[in-house]
Amino acid sequence: MGFSRLAAAMTVLFASAAACASGDKTFERQVPAEAHGVVDISNVNGTVVVSGWDRPEVSVRAELSEGVERVDVSTDHGRTTVKVVQPHSGHGGEADLHVQIPKDSELTVSAVSADVATAGVTGVQRLNTVSGDITAELGGSDLELKSVSGNVKLKGHGQPARLHVSTVSGDVHLEHGAGELEAGTVSGTLVVSLDSARSVRARSTSGDVHFEGKLARGADFDATSVSGDLNVRASADAGYAYEVSTFSGDISNCFNATPSEHGHLPGHTLQGTRGDGAGHLRLKTMSGDVQLCDRK
Amino acid sequence: MSGTGSADERKVSSLRELSPAIEPPRDLWPQIEARINAERRSAPAAQPRPARARAVPPRWLAAAAVMASVAVGVWIGRSLLPAPGPGVQSPGSARASFAAAPTALDVAYVSDPRYQRDRAALMKSLQTRLAALPPAARAKVMASLAAIQRAKQDLQSALGKDPGNALLQELLVNTYQDEMRVLTDIHAASDAGRGI
Numbered sequence: 001m002g003f004s005r006l007a008a009a010m011t012v013l014f015a016s017a018a019a020c021a022s023g024d025k026t027f028e029r030q031v032p033a034e035a036h037g038v039v040d041i042s043n044v045n046g047t048v049v050v051s052g053w054d055r056p057e058v059s060v061r062a063e064l065s066e067g068v069e070r071v072d073v074s075t076d077h078g079r080t081t082v083k084v085v086q087p088h089s090g091h092g093g094e095a096d097l098h099v100q101i102p103k104d105s106e107l108t109v110s111a112v113s114a115d116v117a118t119a120g121v122t123g124v125q126r127l128n129t130v131s132g133d134i135t136a137e138l139g140g141s142d143l144e145l146k147s148v149s150g151n152v153k154l155k156g157h158g159q160p161a162r163l164h165v166s167t168v169s170g171d172v173h174l175e176h177g178a179g180e181l182e183a184g185t186v187s188g189t190l191v192v193s194l195d196s197a198r199s200v201r202a203r204s205t206s207g208d209v210h211f212e213g214k215l216a217r218g219a220d221f222d223a224t225s226v227s228g229d230l231n232v233r234a235s236a237d238a239g240y241a242y243e244v245s246t247f248s249g250d251i252s253n254c255f256n257a258t259p260s261e262h263g264h265l266p267g268h269t270l271q272g273t274r275g276d277g278a279g280h281l282r283l284k285t286m287s288g289d290v291q292l293c294d295r296k
Numbered sequence: 297m298s299g300t301g302s303a304d305e306r307k308v309s310s311l312r313e314l315s316p317a318i319e320p321p322r323d324l325w326p327q328i329e330a331r332i333n334a335e336r337r338s339a340p341a342a343q344p345r346p347a348r349a350r351a352v353p354p355r356w357l358a359a360a361a362v363m364a365s366v367a368v369g370v371w372i373g374r375s376l377l378p379a380p381g382p383g384v385q386s387p388g389s390a391r392a393s394f395a396a397a398p399t400a401l402d403v404a405y406v407s408d409p410r411y412q413r414d415r416a417a418l419m420k421s422l423q424t425r426l427a428a429l430p431p432a433a434r435a436k437v438m439a440s441l442a443a444i445q446r447a448k449q450d451l452q453s454a455l456g457k458d459p460g461n462a463l464l465q466e467l468l469v470n471t472y473q474d475e476m477r478v479l480t481d482i483h484a485a486s487d488a489g490r491g492i
Binding site: 286 | 429430432433436437439440441443444446447450451454457458461463464466467470471474477478481482485
């Protein structure tokens with residue numbers, strides 16, 4: 001059993017290496033895969049496009065420019081690895097990868113400058129880039145996404161999941177998410193729309209945060225920024241207790257509550273309850289302005 | 297439970313073949329009870345034990361000591377240290393400032409030696425790591441690091457006006473954490489290029 005898998009993996013590896021060594025500009029390979037297996041994809045430059053399908057196999061199609069050494073595809077014990085190999089010296093080329101994977105696979109993509117796009121993947125996704133942009137469709141499973149300077153665009157279908165997104169300078173746009181969100185950026189902008197949120201943690205240093213969505217009963221919402229603005233439009237059937245504080249920013253709201261000052265000290269706070277007050281919402285900035293509304 | 301007789305050594309093919317109850321060869325309880333009672337009677341006459349009767353594992357003591365020193369450091373930072381002056385850094389020197397030594401307030405807030413060690417190591421390799429990034433990414437990351445630096449200076453300056461402000465203290469701690477995250481991400485990102 002182990003030997004036959006190893007032999008299959010080696011065959012695929014040698015075949016793929018041979019195909020590329022012959023100078024082909026396109027690469028194609030299919031390997032059997034488990035329905036709930038693991039797929040790891042890595043690429044430095046170019047693109048990575050991943051889509052989920054119902055077949056128990058991984059299909060790889062790549063267009064390779066000059067400078068790409070080869071593409072390795074191997075599978076072992078339910079884990080399929082697709083790796084674009086660059087030469088050790090000199091500048092590598094670009095590879096445009098189109099990979100189809102069983103839709104329930106656990107997917108990990110690592111890229112440097114390559115842009116990454118996923119669609120139709122319902123398993124857990126872990127997507128990492130340095131400067132490449134990421135576009136992903138949320139499939140109801142957890143998502144862990146990290147980018148240094150790449151921009152991020154996420155689209156869900158309102159299925160609850162745990163979403164963990166962080167960038168250094170990249171902007172984040174999330175539509176129709178649900179469940180739990182933890183998002184952080186230094187100077188990027190966070191624009192988030194959640195159909196139903198149980199927990200939200202958003203943090204920025206200088207980037208603005210825009211949230212629009214509905215909070216589930218008892219939801220916990222926490223957003224902080226040093227100099228970025230916070231613009232939150234959060235509705236909740238069961239209401240929430242809110243606490244807004246800023247050191248030197250302005251506070252405004254759509255329900256005519258009046259912020260209070262701290263005597264002779266700088267700073268403003270706004271506290272109160274909307275509806276039954278089942279949830280908790282906290283917004284904090286140093287110099288960023290805060291806007292709060294209880295309607296979407 | 298290991299038997300000694302030849303009958304016990306035969307192979308058992310089913311649980312049903314085992315006896316539902318095995319009586320011990322002799323009843324030990326009367327001896328145990330007598331010994332407990334004897335100890336109880338002699339207890340009042342015994343020497344009083346020191347207050348530290350329950351042995352505390354050394355690792356808990358060490359953890360408690362660390363927590364106490366961290367708490368003292370934070371208290372010193374909040375209560376005793378002079379407020380820092382406004383930032384005096386010119387925009388052109390922002391890059392050099394990333395590697396600047398922590399201020400007294402920094403030390404007070406982040407007094408964990410492991411944090412200091414990790415941060416120093418990340419700072420040491422920062423320039424090399426930045427050079428490994430694609431140029432466009434490098435420029436954006438530099439801007440983000442400058443934003444963090446500005447945020448720290450602004451928060452420290454504001455804390456100078458209002459040292460007990462819990463909001464500013466929380467945001468400053470957040471900013472320290474964000475700085476570490478960015479440094480770690482840059483470290484990982486420059487490794488990713490080599491590893492892929």
